[in-house]
Amino acid sequence: MSSDPALLLDAPFGSFPALISAWGEARGDAPALYDGTQRLSWRETADRVERIAARLQADGLQRGQAVAILGTSSVNYALVYMAAIRAGGCAAPLTTSASPDQLLGMAADSGAIHLFIDRAKLTELGDFKLPIERQIVLDEDLADFMVPEGTRAAPFEPEDQDPFNIIYSSGTTGIPKGIVHSHGMRWRQISFRSAQNYGTTSRALLSTPLYSNTTLVTFLPTMFSGGYVSIMGKFDAEKWLQRAASEQITHTMLVPVQYRRLMQFPGFDDYDLSAMKAKFCTSAPFPADLKAEVLKRMPGGLVEYYGMTEGGVSCILIAHEHPDKLHTVGQPAPGHFLKVLDENLNELPPGEAGELVGRSPVMMLGYKNQPEKTREGYWTDPGDGTVWQRMGDVGRIDAEGFVELVGRTKDVIISGGFNVFPIDLEMELAKDDRVVEAAVVGIPSDQWGETPVGFVVLKPGVGEDALEDIRATANSRLGKTQRVSALHAIEEMPRSHIGKLLKTDLREIAQAK
Incomplete structure (x- = not known):
């Protein structure tokens, strides 16, 4: 050896x-x-x-x-x-x-x-x-x-x-x-x-x-x-900062909600993080404005990974090298390939949104004891017989090969026969200076089949009486088929232990309201 x-x-x-x-x-x-x-x-x-x-x-x-x-x-x-x-x-x-x-x-x-x-x-x-x-x-x-x-x-x-x-x-x-x-x-x-x-x-x-x-x-x-x-x-923002500074940490993995808590911590700028070489993020959507703030305030490079635990494609955004692409999750890693499919599983050209499928050397062996579920997670290219992982996401690829996520396939809202992608609505709501964070889900509607309902975390000092104005302002910038039908304030978005937004919980809250 x-x-x-x-x-x-x-x-x-x-x-x-x-x-x-x-x-x-x-x-x-x-x-x-x-x-x-x-x-x-x-x-x-x-x-x-x-x-x-x-x-x-x-x-x-x-x-x-x-x-x-x-x-x-x-x-x-x-x-x-x-x-x-x-x-x-x-x-x-x-x-x-x-x-x-x-x-x-x-x-x-x-x-x-x-x-x-x-x-x-x-x-x-x-x-x-x-x-x-x-x-x-x-x-x-x-x-x-x-x-x-x-x-x-x-x-x-x-x-x-x-x-x-x-x-x-x-x-x-x-x-x-x-x-x-x-x-x-x-x-x-x-x-x-x-x-x-x-x-x-x-x-x-x-x-x-x-x-x-x-x-x-x-x-x-x-x-x-x-x-x-x-x-x-x-995770605790203050304790994380103390340890990162005292131990001269060079690498870390954080999910978006942790980055947000660090950015909001009052004493963040008092800690010496100069040893940091690389910061990583994955598991949940990482808003472009938050990426920009992290790049500005935290030393070292910022790398976002997009992919599934199951494998398929891995995309990498080296954010410090591509500050104009912060709205994307980067490009497929070397040896990784991505296709975009329409509702009939036909391949779409660049720029059009559809279901993402990926293929790479880092795919799972399968789901343990569940061969049927394993098969359901794959798409076979009818042209050459290659097997691709269905990523569960809707996205589009731009002319330079950067991938922009539009939403989860299960989260696409079909309202009046039109596909409504929650991220488009969430981005408009989040532009409002009174909003910290926004999320949109679809709930059943007798008139439209489904209708978009929004949730926002309001900034300190902003009351719920601002909700209607926030909704109207966002809707004025959205297409007629996209408009948010109701908007609710929530103290904190429901998340899993690794920061994934739990839209199932939001749907239940929306339907209860």
């Missing part, structure tokens, strides 16, 4: 388990993980990953079998995640915000025989028990679970199609689908690390949960490049 583990990453495919061990030797006492309570060097990290993996193997973990993890992100959480992969299994982080019934479904679907759960989540669940044979309290029992110091796990040499992780979709209803990613897919993702300045000097701050693919976009390249990861169990 090369004395420089970074050289291993230049290969077309390689071993993540070998990388963890190699960085443990090469980086030794250099810091690897910290969560505000526990701090580990690279030597300690590699040793503990080996010891947890060896115990998983001794307990009968089979190749490709899931190891379930449930709780708040922490050093121990990260160790178990990597140990599951080192042992030859795959990591299956379960969504902490899921209902007990959803957790029951995910646990059964995963096929895991181990569940690592933290004390807080165990207490929250109370008498509700998940049907997994072996349960280890993550923040209390991990030291006793590990085999003795210095013990190494049996060798595991991954193949391209071996499962690396299962990410459960963030659906708001039913049992989330298990999205299976392979070692090969993750390796191809990591190959882009150099373009984003990942290396042994990288110091990443994570404040989104490790059960989310969003977080892995920064966690994995930092760890497998021999860098340092600082983990926040819960």
